[in-house]
Amino acid sequence: MRLWEFIKNIINTIMDGSLERVRIIRAMNENFQESYYSGGIDRLCRVSIGAGDPEFAHEMSSMWVRSGFRITIENDLGLADSEVFEISDYILQNKSFIRQLMALGFDTLIVQGKVTRRGKLFCLKSYSNLNEYMLH
């Protein structure tokens, strides 16, 4: 095997899915910022990777410290539960996006306020309609 092929294989193994994760998170953060600046949304959200709930794990999950898809609400003063559920609904109702997240190793959606830490965890596999194909 040529040296270059060998190095490419190593990079692919280490970075498997990571670049796609980074691209998705960057695109979402840019769009959240634009929407907040233009007045489309009142809560500024920031997307990042966090620790997921081991109970929500599935076959495609990454290790638990990077299996959480975290949405942090930066200005969370007076954040109501209904707002947390509303934000999560926009993700959980989009089946193709959930499947994409699961394929990238995420198993938990975390929506929480930055200061109050008030929020909720959602199990992605419960919303993907893939139950009959999942082992656990």
Add this chain to the structure above:
Amino acid sequence: MNTCCTNFIKRITAYFEAKFTKDKDCTKDAVNVVESFSKAKVLYKTLCKKCHPDRFVEEEKKLIAENLFMRVQHNRYDYEALKCISDEVDQSLD
């Protein structure tokens, strides 16, 4: 030795550039989620008003409106889908 290193760095850079600019846009759904969060609610309310079945007297239009209204309800969190339905509403109900 020096040119060898330069070539190697060039190849690594080209490899990562190619990986970052893939043809298939994997961020489409992610962008749609954020757009939905900021714009879907307004469009949903507009469409609900536009294609509410009670607005129409003719049986044919009422049926079309019922169908569109159901689709609007089903896709209330999906901005892309609502945009497509909006075009259909403009074509078939105006």
